[in-house]
Amino acid sequence: MDVWIPYSDVEIPISLPDPIDLRIISRRFSSVDREKRMLRRLNELLVGLDYIKICDSSLMLPSERIVIEDKLKTLGIDFEFSASDYNVVFNVVRSDPLFGITCSRMHRIVCEKGFGNVDIIKSACWGGGSDDVDILYLDLLVDGLGRVQEVYSGGSVEGIKDTYFKYWGGVDHYTPLIIAGLGGYPWDNDMRSIVISIAKSLDLVRDNIVLLVGDGKLGDHDIDYLLGVGDDLVTNLYRDLIMRRLPNISGRIYYYGSLPQRVCREFGLRYVRDVDKFVKTIPVKVKRETTVIEDVLHVGILE
Numbered sequence: 001m002d003v004w005i006p007y008s009d010v011e012i013p014i015s016l017p018d019p020i021d022l023r024i025i026s027r028r029f030s031s032v033d034r035e036k037r038m039l040r041r042l043n044e045l046l047v048g049l050d051y052i053k054i055c056d057s058s059l060m061l062p063s064e065r066i067v068i069e070d071k072l073k074t075l076g077i078d079f080e081f082s083a084s085d086y087n088v089v090f091n092v093v094r095s096d097p098l099f100g101i102t103c104s105r106m107h108r109i110v111c112e113k114g115f116g117n118v119d120i121i122k123s124a125c126w127g128g129g130s131d132d133v134d135i136l137y138l139d140l141l142v143d144g145l146g147r148v149q150e151v152y153s154g155g156s157v158e159g160i161k162d163t164y165f166k167y168w169g170g171v172d173h174y175t176p177l178i179i180a181g182l183g184g185y186p187w188d189n190d191m192r193s194i195v196i197s198i199a200k201s202l203d204l205v206r207d208n209i210v211l212l213v214g215d216g217k218l219g220d221h222d223i224d225y226l227l228g229v230g231d232d233l234v235t236n237l238y239r240d241l242i243m244r245r246l247p248n249i250s251g252r253i254y255y256y257g258s259l260p261q262r263v264c265r266e267f268g269l270r271y272v273r274d275v276d277k278f279v280k281t282i283p284v285k286v287k288r289e290t291t292v293i294e295d296v297l298h299v300g301i302l303e
Helices: 032-046 062-074 104-113 118-126 161-168 191-204 220-227 233-248 261-266 275-281
Strands: 002-007 010-015 021-025 053-055 080-082 088-092 136-142 148-153 177-181 209-213 252-256 289-293
Touching: 002 177, 010 275, 032 062, 032 136, 032 148, 053 104, 062 088, 062 136, 062 191, 088 104, 104 118, 104 136, 136 161, 177 191, 191 209, 191 233, 191 252, 209 275, 220 261, 252 275
Parallel strands: 021 289, 053 080, 053 088, 088 136, 177 209, 177 289, 209 252
Antiparallel strands: 002 010, 136 148
């Protein structure tokens, strides 16, 4: 039987034996009509502002920035990103290996105080409602294609967390083989999103095999970072997490996609040239119990 994994803006098949105990944790999709309703709500929240300056948070993933920009352009709203003098703080809600469920308030902390203390950034999400009358906090729950499923205002993760896990689901079982997709476009065209997915995938590794599948296009900034002529404080946070955890992992983690082999080695991945040939080398008794996660960036990994 074939399972189909998101890869950039298409899907690719991976052949598995049949019969098989197969568990699939699918990408989530919202209807076009629901997104239209959510965009109207977003417009209602923003329409009263004379100008829109969005907090230019370093924690915002490039893929998430693409999503936010696309929604505002669809609404015909003029905006700019700014590290100061902003009046709107956006967040795309996501299950993160460092910060848990993300929220808009953490982005403001990063804009104002940097990355001095991860615990302080994390705790920002558990405050009360918005007490800043001059700041609009907006949290978007999006589907696997970046369509808006829900819009929250206020900045606290209270009330968002349960909805997030009900929508995206969680992983609390670890089969001998786990195939984890990086989510497709735009998530697997963003190196920082991929590094976060790698960090999350380490929670799936026991005495088993985890295969990551997804595109991996590198921008100029990513290449500079890997060559050591540029820096990325956010990528460093997740890279340090990966490096701390790798020595304690007894299973094996592989990657199939377009990331260069050198990049895979940098993050402790074993590179796969041909995904079907690789899967055929795995013993059938291992493949008999397989879990497929179509979007590991967004799904919850439960301890």
